[in-house]
Amino acid sequence: AQSVTQLGSHVSVSEGALVLLRCNYSSSVPPYLFWYVQYPNQGLQLLLKYTTGATLVKGINGFEAEFKKSETSFHLTKPSAHMSDAAEYFCAVSSLGGATNKLIFGTGTLLAVQP
Amino acid sequence: DTEVTQTPKHLVMGMTNKKSLKCEQHMGHRAMYWYKQKAKKPPELMFVYSYEKLSINESVPSRFSPECPNSSLLNLHLHALQPEDSALYLCASSQGLGIGATNEKLFFGSGTQLSVL
Numbered sequence: 001a002q003s004v005t006q007l008g009s010h011v012s013v014s015e016g017a018l019v020l021l022r023c024n025y026s027s028s029v030p031p032y033l034f035w036y037v038q039y040p041n042q043g044l045q046l047l048l049k050y051t052t053g054a055t056l057v058k059g060i061n062g063f064e065a066e067f068k069k070s071e072t073s074f075h076l077t078k079p080s081a082h083m084s085d086a087a088e089y090f091c092a093v094s095s096l097g098g099a100t101n102k103l104i105f106g107t108g109t110l111l112a113v114q115p
Numbered sequence: 116d117t118e119v120t121q122t123p124k125h126l127v128m129g130m131t132n133k134k135s136l137k138c139e140q141h142m143g144h145r146a147m148y149w150y151k152q153k154a155k156k157p158p159e160l161m162f163v164y165s166y167e168k169l170s171i172n173e174s175v176p177s178r179f180s181p182e183c184p185n186s187s188l189l190n191l192h193l194h195a196l197q198p199e200d201s202a203l204y205l206c207a208s209s210q211g212l213g214i215g216a217t218n219e220k221l222f223f224g225s226g227t228q229l230s231v232l
Contacts, residue, residue, distance in 0.1 A: 043207070043225045044205070044207075046220050046221065051216075090157055101163075101209055102171060105157035105159075107157055108155075108156075108157050
């Protein structure tokens, strides 16, 4: 079975500060890992994804994440937070095979950005 | 057009009502999905259609009935729902290339906020 654990349901940072949102995964097969963002009253938007290859993945809006197999982690970072980054962030995992994506989401981290 | 359009945005229904949620995309995607999201919780997969055929049903109660009449449309028919079914219902679509494909990406609609009284 696959799962992801997001540490910290709420994270608060100051504008301009580093953003670090933590995600650890559990998977018996090579995982595919994703970060999604959800703004209030909106659907989810893909920030970035790791499938194979380079372990440092760059996404939209200045976010990036590093796949660390030894730590079973896929933490999301952004060097400098912006007010518009305030949203709910979900880490997700999926597995190889099939023509469809069966994503399993973590419980989410609500990011607040203080002025 | 990179949008997934869901209607209605809000729906209030009684436990004896029959209603339908609609989802539409014109990106040529061949995989479409229904997710259920309770407040303060992550989305949970309900159904997946691949090339208009139901490929995944996550043991969803029969009071939820999906339908994919063509490659652009996805419906979710609701009947005899319970108050605990109140949630945000999200539709998504993807090309259907397979999860590992570089260009495979889920596009989500904004959802239908459903309240069952």
